Amino acid sequence: MNGVLASEKLIKAREYENRKQKEIPQGQKPAFHVSAPIGWINDPNGFSLYKGEYHLFYQYHPYSTNWGPMHWGHSKTDDFIKWDQLPAAIAPDEEYDQQGCFSGSAVEHEGRHILMYTGVQDKVLEDGTKVSRQTQCIAAGDGYNYEKLSCNPVIQSWQLPEGSSAVDFRDPKIWKEGEVFYAVVGSRHEDNSGQIALFSSKDLKEWEFVSILERCNNQYGLMWECPDFFLLDGKYVLLTSPQEMRSEGLEFHNGNGTMYLIGNYDREQQDFSREGVGSIDYGLDFYAPQTVLTEDGRRVMIGWMQSWDNHMVPQGFEWSGMMTIPRELTIKNGRLCQNPVREIENYYQNPVTYKDIIADKPLELKGIRGRELDMTIDVEAGYYGCFRINLAHSEKYSTSICYDLSKNTLTFDRNYSGLKRDVIYQRSMYVKNQDGKIRIRILMDKYSVEVFVNDGEQAMTSIIHTPIESDRIVFGGEGNVKFHVTKNDVVVN
Structure with a gap:
């Protein structure tokens, strides 16, 4: 394990996926899309460039074709079309992530591959009340094996502004600017609608709350999941996946949707001002997109090709879930445009x-x-x-x-x-x-x-x-x- 001691849960998952994926009939899986090794996958995680290769992780439950305790599955590629399957990267094996290693992201730092994810823990309060808590955690590795930091969790809900939910606080997207790390995290305001919180750190261990980057104000769904924030063609883009959306003509549909916000970002005030809003994808099966900046300067996005409300697995299949083709993003006439990668x-x-x-x-x-x-x-x-x-x-x-x-x-x-x-x-x-x-x-x-x-x-x-x-x-x-x-x-x- 190259100096990293794997937990029993991770060893079990790796052994299981290695054995079971060999039983899948030849040619049953898609040819050029990432799909579940075995069992269930959903949201893409950790879409990142590390040592010249592009890594993709995803929410993963190897033991059935239904959602279950979340692990991180792992694939990599050098051209976005032909993917290599790697062993599961992390498993819910610590007290702070006992209920699952939820969605997150990744970045390269000093030769290490840094994974940032949401740990979910069930707690019993002093009065006997049972509650769920979501915190942000980090694991570091070599592109194959990963070790969780001893100081986890690195961001907790008490760091959010007063009136923020301690339960809905998840899906960090991390990036680095100069010597500072930043992360946007999905959160919920006391009015029950989504908000995007911005945090910063100089060492990955100590994190500070910076600002609420954007709020839903009950306009577009409720909780905003899976945020991503980046500069594209001179504008800043915020991607998010709102839950409990209501239809607006043919632009947004009921249920779990996706949305882009295009606007400007004031770095001094850490404030985002939206200029345009639209649906990322109008199909039946698309959720939780995440992007990476390529070596040649392209912003490439990938999403989960499934819907929470339309979970479909053909009879006899022992795998469920696949990702979209990676897509190159541009802005044209105020709209977010996307096309399959040129590769x-x-x-x-x-x-x-x-x-x-x-x-x-x-x-x-x-x-x-x-x-x-x-x-x-x-x-x-x-x-x-x-x-x-x-x-x-x-x-x-x-x-x-x-x-x-x-x-x-x-x-x-x-x-x-x-x-x-x-x-x-x-x-x-x-x-x-x-x-x-x-x-x-x-x-x-x-x-x-x-x-x-x-x-x-x-x-x-x-x-x-x-x-x-x-x-x-x-x-x-x-x-x-x-x-x-x-x-x-x-x-x-």
Whole structure:
């Protein structure tokens, strides 16, 4: 263990995952997306650059396909497409994290890989009341083994301003500026709504409260989870995942959502002022995104491709949960834009292109089918009712993406994808009115469908558990819809 003494819980988890993941049928998992080694994964954690490689951790319960006591699973890559599975990194093996090692982040410092996470502990107060407490903790390691600091927890709820919750205080995102470390942490105000707290430290051990960076004021959901804060294209961006959202048109949906806030940051006052707010992803399965700054200066984001309200595991699967494709972020016209990392192009094979196709009836194009692909469709401006793409199509199954010109909406519908539970199957979003012109990029990896509209101005992420044999793609339209399409298979050996 390279000088680090692993706990019994961590050894058990590592032995279990090593044994059980070998039993998963060959080819069942996605080809170029991070997925659960075995059991359950949710929020991405510790997305970071360490010694020239990109590491990703995630909330992990190896022993079942349901959420359970949280460990940290671990993967790494050098190009965001081909991932290596590493052993579990940390387990809930201390008094302060006995109920789970919840979400967090990571940073490189003096040759060490620093993990910052939320420890959850159940306590019994003097009057016999049972309470849960969430604190922020640190583990340091070498990219493989990690040791928790003896001074943990390093940030506790009593350091928050008066009126803040001692129960909902989690998901630290750490970064370093000069000689100072900073961390934003999700918190809850006494009015029951979310707030983002900012802390600083010079040595990772002693932390001070700096300010409340932003507050929800009961405007966007309640508790704000999984914050991230960074500079992008001259503006500061705050990402968060609000709980208990209420629908606002087609911009935000009920339940657990995601949101970006774009604005300015006053360093002297440690104050963030928002200028724009929007949904990060409009699909059925996207939550808890986290970013990393690459060596070449790109801001890359990854998210959990699942929904708390739509937990779906196909019968016989012993793993549940996957991550999105890592996405390059930019700001364009005040919106957060996202596109798959450019490295995916290194895995293209079997290119097929068609120009000036008229979709006035259902049609299939030779060479355009499959479940591991990157496809871009350019629809020309014109007068028509709608344009439809049916994916993972067969006589029995189909998943549709429909652009309705009259409503300026794009709708994803998985009602006939093979679902066996009464879960949410459809979601729509408004798109820019360009007199019928629209660019739709679709990334598929067996059970995932990621849609990027108009060069990343909007994204829709959803999963389907359609049998792999259903791999036809059918285009259609109401009226004379002219479009062009380019498809590349994505092949990762």
